[in-house]
Amino acid sequence: xxxxxxxxxxxxxxxxxxxxxxxxxxxxxxxxxxxxxxxxxxxxxxxxxxxxxxxxxxxxxxxxxxxxxxxxxxxxxxxxxxxxxxxxxxxxxxxxxxxxxxxxxxxxxxxxxxxxxxxxxxxxxxxxxxxxxxxxxxxxxxxxxxxxxxxxxxxxxxxxxxxxxxxxxxxxxxxxxxxxxxxxxxxxxxxxxxxxxxxxxxxxxxxxxxxxxxxxxxxxxxxxxxxxxxxxxxxxxxxxxxxxxxxxxxxxxxxxxxxxxxxxxxxxxxxxxxxxxxxxxxxxxxxxxxxxxxxxxxxxxxxxxxxxxxxxxxxxxxxxxxxxxxxxxx
Amino acid sequence: xxxxxxxxxxxxxxxxxxxxxxxxxxxxxxxxxxxxxxxxxxxxxxxxxxxxxxxxxxxxxxxxxxxxxxxxxxxxxxxxxxxxxxxxxxxxxxxxxxxxxxxxxxxxxxxxxxxxxxxxxxxxxxxxxxxxxxxxxxxxxxxxxxxxxxxxxxxxxxxxxxxxxxxxxxxxxxxxxxxxxxxxxxxxxxxxxxxxxxxxxxxxxxxxxxxxxxxxxxxxxxxxxxxxxxxxxxxxxxxxxxxxxxxxxxxxxxxxxxxxxxxxxxxxxxxxxxxxxxxxxxxxxxxxxxxxxxxxxxxxxxxxxxxxxxxxxxxxxxxxxxxxxxxxxxxxxxxxxxxxxxxxxxxxxxxxxxxxxxxxxxxxxxxxxxxxxxxxxxxxxxxxxxxxxxxxxxxxxxxxxxxxxxxxxxxxxxxxxxxxxxxxxxxxxxxxxxxxxxxxxxxxxxxxxxxxxxxxxxxxxxxxxxxxxxxxxxxxxxxxxxxxx
Numbered sequence: 059x060x061x062x063x064x065x066x067x068x069x070x071x072x073x074x075x076x077x078x079x080x081x082x083x084x085x086x087x088x089x090x091x092x093x094x095x096x097x098x099x100x101x102x103x104x105x106x107x108x109x110x111x112x113x114x115x116x117x118x119x120x121x122x123x124x125x126x127x128x129x130x131x132x133x134x135x136x137x138x139x140x141x142x143x144x145x146x147x148x149x150x151x152x153x154x155x156x157x158x159x160x161x162x163x164x165x166x167x168x169x170x171x172x173x174x175x176x177x178x179x180x181x182x183x184x185x186x187x188x189x190x191x192x193x194x195x196x197x198x199x200x201x202x203x204x205x206x207x208x209x210x211x212x213x214x215x216x217x218x219x220x221x222x223x224x225x226x227x228x229x230x231x232x233x234x235x236x237x238x239x240x241x242x243x244x245x246x247x248x249x250x251x252x253x254x255x256x257x258x259x260x261x262x263x264x265x266x267x268x269x270x271x272x273x274x275x276x277x278x279x280x281x282x283x284x285x286x287x288x289x290x291x292x293x294x295x296x297x298x299x300x301x302x303x304x305x306x307x308x309x310x311x312x313x314x315x316x317x318x319x320x321x322x323x324x325x326x327x328x329x330x331x332x333x334x335x336x337x338x339x340x341x342x343x344x345x346x347x348x349x350x351x352x353x354x355x356x357x358x359x360x361x362x363x364x365x366x367x368x369x370x371x372x373x374x375x376x377x378x379x380x381x382x383x384x385x386x387x388x
Numbered sequence: 389x390x391x392x393x394x395x396x397x398x399x400x401x402x403x404x405x406x407x408x409x410x411x412x413x414x415x416x417x418x419x420x421x422x423x424x425x426x427x428x429x430x431x432x433x434x435x436x437x438x439x440x441x442x443x444x445x446x447x448x449x450x451x452x453x454x455x456x457x458x459x460x461x462x463x464x465x466x467x468x469x470x471x472x473x474x475x476x477x478x479x480x481x482x483x484x485x486x487x488x489x490x491x492x493x494x495x496x497x498x499x500x501x502x503x504x505x506x507x508x509x510x511x512x513x514x515x516x517x518x519x520x521x522x523x524x525x526x527x528x529x530x531x532x533x534x535x536x537x538x539x540x541x542x543x544x545x546x547x548x549x550x551x552x553x554x555x556x557x558x559x560x561x562x563x564x565x566x567x568x569x570x571x572x573x574x575x576x577x578x579x580x581x582x583x584x585x586x587x588x589x590x591x592x593x594x595x596x597x598x599x600x601x602x603x604x605x606x607x608x609x610x611x612x613x614x615x616x617x618x619x620x621x622x623x624x625x626x627x628x629x630x631x632x633x634x635x636x637x638x639x640x641x642x643x644x645x646x647x648x649x650x651x652x653x654x655x656x657x658x659x660x661x662x663x664x665x666x667x668x669x670x671x672x673x674x675x676x677x678x679x680x681x682x683x684x685x686x687x688x689x690x691x692x693x694x695x696x697x698x699x700x701x702x703x704x705x706x707x708x709x710x711x712x713x714x715x716x717x718x719x720x721x722x723x724x725x726x727x728x729x730x731x732x733x734x735x736x737x738x739x740x741x742x743x744x745x746x747x748x749x750x751x752x753x754x755x756x757x758x759x760x761x762x763x764x765x766x767x768x769x770x771x772x773x774x775x776x777x778x779x780x781x782x783x784x785x786x787x788x789x790x791x792x793x794x795x796x797x798x799x800x801x802x803x804x805x806x807x808x809x810x811x812x813x814x815x816x817x818x819x820x821x822x823x824x825x826x827x828x829x830x831x832x833x834x835x836x837x838x839x840x841x842x843x844x845x846x847x848x849x850x851x852x853x854x855x856x857x858x859x860x861x862x863x864x865x866x867x868x869x870x871x872x873x
Contacts, residue, residue, distance in 0.1 A: 255753045257745045260734075264742055267731035273694065273713050274720045274729065275743045275793075334733035 073337040076328020076379075080343035083326075084350060091354030098357050105236060109228075111349035112242035113316075114323050116297050118341040119249050120290030121320030126253075127283060128266040128333025129177055129184035131290045134320050136195035137166050138313025141298020143199040143208065146308025150203075152214035155223040163295050169195050170291025174284025192317075200310050208308035220306065227303030238300055245296065249289060250338045262286060266333030322369065323348055325376045347372075391418045392451065393549050393581045394439065394470075399448035400460075401434055408434035409605045412448070416550060421572060421582045423596030425589065429783065429812040431605025432585070436552065440470050453549060471543035472552040475559045475809070477535050479527035479542075486510060486523045489542045513541055517571050531682050533564040537571070544575060551575075552583040557591055557839050558723075558809040561679045569595045587812055588841060592616070649707075651832055652718065652801045657701035661687045663856035665701065669801060672830045674823070676843045676850040677858065679836070684855050689836060692720060692803055705800065712803070716746050719799040719831075723806035726786035729793075732779040737762070739778055739789055743797040765792070784818050791822035794831075801832045808842045816842050 092098040117134055124131045141162045148158035169191050176187035212220025230237050253259040261282045264272040273279050294313070301312045325331060326347050327340025348369065355365040392415045399412040408431045416422045426432050437443055442450065442458040442465055450458035452468045472478075479488045486506045507523050514521065519537050521530075530538060536556060543551045553572075557565055572582050572595065586592055592599045593616050601608040650668035657665040661684045669675050679685030690696045691703075694713040702709050705717055712718045722728040731739050737758050745751045751758075762774050769792065773785065781789065794802055804823070808816050823846055826833050835843050840850055840861075851858040 257752055260738060260742060260745070260752055263734050263738070264731050267733040268728070270722070271729045271731060274722060275797075276714060276716045277742075278714060330733070334731070 073328050073335050073340060077337050077340035077343055080327045080340055080347055084343055084347045087347060087350050087354060091350070091357060094354075095357045098354060103353070103357075105231075105234075107346075107349055107353050108239040109236040110353065111345050112236075112238045113297050113300060114319050114345040114348050115242045115246060115342060116293040116300075117316050117320035118323030118327070118345045119246060119338060120293035121317065122324040122327075122329045122336060122338060122341045123249070123253070123262065123286040123289040124184075125321070125324050125329050125331055126262050126266045126333060126336055127286050128269065129283070129286070130188065130317075130321070130331070131173060131287060132185065132188040132317050133169055133173060133191040133195050134290060134294045135313040135316035135318075136192045136199065137169050137291055137294035138298045138301065138316050139199040139310060140169070140195040140202075141166050141295040142302040142312040143202050143298075143308040143310060145299060146208040146211050146302045147203045149211040149215055149220070149223070150208050150213050150308075155215070155219065159299060162298065163292070165198070166291045166295035166298070167288055170288040171284055173291070174287035175280075177287070178280040178283030199312075203308060203310075205310075207310055210306055211302065211308075212306070224303040224306055227300050229303075241296065241300075245293065246338065246342060252289075253338055258282065258285060263334060266330075266335070268334075319348065322373045325373055328376075331377060392416065393418050393453060394583075395451040396439075397449045397451075399438070399450060400446040401438055401443060402446045407446075407605065409438065412605065412607060414600060414607055414610075416581050416583060418549070418581055419576050419579050420598070421576060421584055421596045423592035423599035424583060424585045425592055425599055425601050426585065426587060426812050427601060427603040427608075428814050429810070430603070432602065434605070435602075436472055436554065439468060439550075439552070440472060441465075441467055468550075469546065469548045470550045470552065471539065471546075471548045472554060473536055473539045473543075473556065474554045475532075477527065478539060479530070479535060481528045482526065484524045484526050485521065485530075485538050488527055488538065489545055510541075510545075513545060517541075517574055519571075532686070533560045533567070533682060536560060536568065540571065540575070544580065549579070550581045550583065552585065554585045555587070555810055556584075557586060557588060558806060559682075559838060561682050561685070561838055563680065564682065565591070587808075587816065588839060590841065651706060652834070653704040653707075655701050655704055657688075657691065657698045659687050659691070659696075659698040661855055662698065665856065665858065667851070667858060669832050669834055670848075671800070671832055672827065673832050673848045674827055674843075674846045675832070675834045676840055676847045677834065677836050678840045678850060678852050678861070679838050680852045680854045684853050685836070685838075688853065689805055692805065692836070693722070716743060716797055717800045719743070719794040719797055719802045721790060721794065721802060721804045721807065723809040725790040725807070726783045729790045730778055730786050734778065736774050736776060736778055736781075736789065740765075740793055740796065743793055747796075747798060761796075768792075784815055787815065787818060788822065791819075791825065795825060795829060798829065799831060801834060802826050803834045803836070805836045806838065807835060808837070808839070820845060 088098065097103060117138075120134060121131060144162040144165060145155075145158045148161060149155060153161075173184075173188050173191055176182045176191075177184045210220065211223065226237060227241065228236070228238055232240055253262065261272065261277045262285075264275065264277050265279055265282055269279060294316075297313065297316070302308055305312075321331070323344035324336065324341050325344065327336070327342065327344030329336025329340060329344075351369055351372070352365060355368060360368075394414070394416040396412055396414045399409055400407065401409040401412075412435070414422075434443070438458075439450070439452075442463075444463045444465075445458055445460040447460045449456060449460070452470070457466065457468055480492050483492060486503060489510065490506045503524075510523050514523075517537075519541075521534060521537075525534075527535070527538075536553075540551060553568075556568065560568070572584075576582065584592065584596055596613075596616075598610055598612050599616055600610045651671045652667075652669040654665055654667040661681065665688070667677075677688075691698055692712055694711060703712055704710060705715065710718065712720055731742070734742075741748075741751055741758065741761065748757060766774075769788065773781070778786070778789070807819050807823075811819060820842060823833050823835070823843075827846065833846075837843060840847070843850075850861040852861055
């Protein structure tokens with residue numbers, strides 16, 4: 059009886075239905091691909107999957123925070139590029155990785171503040187405001203190294219320092235799992251707690267649910283909106299570090315269309331693009347579904363075009379399901 | 389049927405799971421003002437949609453201008469030439485009066501806009517009712533009263549023989565209502581008909597030839613003018629009778645009002661209309677601000693909601709300047725709180741506790757706090773309500789939720805903007821009950837309203853807001869609840 063009540067309570071958590079559906083979908087997809095190609099089940103593939111999904115998970119966390127307030131952040135991909143290019147360029151100039159990362163983080167967070175102020179304070183449509191910062195951040199990414207990709211990050215720092223940086227973010231394992239996954243997991247847990255167990259988290263949901271009522275209830279809409287864009291920028295900057303570590307250099311085109319991957323991860327996991335609902339656990343499932351699809355389609359030899367179409371269709375269905383459910387409730 | 393402009397015969401209308409109108413019998417005669425007094429709001433929206441849109445019927449027939457326009461046997465789905473005027477404007481923003489009446493409405497069959505010609509056409513209609521306004525005024529620049537007048541004119545010019553006015557007094561002032569009645573009577577003489585929907589008996593008594601009592605999607609009774617006085621108050625009281633208002637309200641005015649000094653003040657508030665407005669609200673008092681000038685009221689409403697700032701002056705809480713929307717010491721409750729103040733995609737408990745986190749430590753991180761709040765409130769709110777989805781709650785439960793949120797917030801002042809807007813009799817009684825609860829907790833309540841009748845039971849002071857001043861109206865002691873209503 060108690061177990062039944064417990065299960066009922068879990069299902070009654072708003073957004074849990076969509077989250078569990080995404081997890082069930084994940085298992086189905088994974089098993090299906092595994093049947094088509096048993097290598098999908100191999101330990102190394104699982105490790106690779108976890109590492110690859112980490113980027114989408116981080117991007118998804120940032121975009122979900124913004125989407126729950128009913129907004130969107132189109133600058134994510136460009137902030138990823140800016141972060142990767144800034145970090146790499148500074149390291150090629152001999153700046154220590156820590157200092158380079160700190161400078162990139164500050165620049166990334168600045169973009170987040172600008173987004174938050176434009177949307178929260180000046181009430182610009184988020185699509186337009188972040189479209190502008192998308193171009194600005196990408197432009198900065200281009201300019202920092204004179205419109206070209208950087209050299210190897212160890213060129214001045216030496217191989218040892220560069221390796222340490224690359225291993226920490228991408229190539230080393232802890233407890234048998236790639237660090238990239240652990241980093242994203244820690245960030246996920248921090249932001250999960252922030253969203254589900256704190257005042258700020260409730261304010262984020264309140265803004266997405268009814269922004270006028272939130273304001274009248276004493277919620278500081280401006281600062282809360284800025285906070286969500288800061289989370290988004292922070293996650294994007296970390297993904298920039300990961301991409302920089304993966305390639306050992308800065309790539310101007312890094313993070314292209316990542317903002318849409320973030321939307322997809324969130325939406326597949328049940329985060330409503332209309333705001334007010336969704337769980338970060340769903341975003342986790344969404345990122346995993348996305349990566350498993352990409353990985354599985356690769357493993358069975360599907361063309362890139364097919365991969366894109368399948369993923370596109372799934373995203374549309376996820377949003378359609380959300381819209382249909384809302385209409386039915388109304 | 390000879391002189392009927394609208395006739396609804398045994399109409400039953402249902403959606404997938406609910407019967408919204410049942411055996412609905414109503415007829416509106418030519419040149420008549422028919423009042424509808426909704427004892428509750430159930431089915432009212434469906435009624436308004438049905439007479440205009442001819443929604444598919446489960447049973448019954450609808451005749452408009454002597455033609456069968458809707459029947460349970462077959463579906464026409466044509467729209468009837470009926471105008472419904474409500475608080476939300478149906479005029480197109482960005483377009484002037486001429487365009488709204490002649491180009492967007494059915495006032496003219498011209499394809500090319502010839503403004504001077506249209507102005508010539510419009511002028512006699514304006515003069516006919518003594519309505520002075522530039523035909524080139526944009527829709528968004530109109531006051532609420534002007535907007536209603538333009539919508540009536542558009543209806544008349546477009547040849548709509550039936551005009552429905554829905555809760556007009558919730559957004560236009562008292563003297564404007566008097567003017568509106570004159571204009572309605574003017575058009576009645578020309579054969580136009582009106583349905584006047586209001587939850588206020590005295591409004592219906594003043595203007596309607598007959599009044600229909602509506603409850604739970606049914607017309608209970610139709611009273612003519614002579615019968616109104618005799619029956620309405622009785623039925624009205626019965627309508628509100630199940631709400632534990634009347635007995636609780638007794639003794640309200642004995643609640644101690646601390647007169648140490650004002651808790652909330654408006655000092656020298658100056659804007660477009662308001663000029664040096666001053667106001668002092670005492671601790672625990674029930675203050676009613678009634679609008680005389682609609683524009684001044686709207687301006688004050690904007691400042692309270694934080695939608696704009698006055699050129700000079702500000703709100704002060706305990707002597708310190710304050711942004712009303714950014715302090716938990718003041719709660720602002722907008723009109724139609726069941727829609728505007730609810731967070732539909734958050735849980736009941738999240739809705740309830742949202743503004744209490746400054747008072748209760750670890751509110752969001754400790755589930756035991758939520759459990760203890762549930763235990764504490766289950767007798768008042770109902771044991772199973774906490775698990776329900778907020779969007780599925782009844783209007784009354786949503787309103788209750790909003791006010792309990794404020795009770796948990798424990799502000800010093802609660803400002804309620806048009807709290808009775810679109811509320812039926814039972815809901816109005818519930819809202820008064822909630823106001824009473826606020827007062828019992830020592831929270832001062834400031835009510836901004838167009839109509840003071842509902843608030844008279846609790847009011848310590850009633851102020852009338854004109855352009856630049858608030859004039860205190862005298863409250864007569866010892867009046868009966870029913871008489872005041």
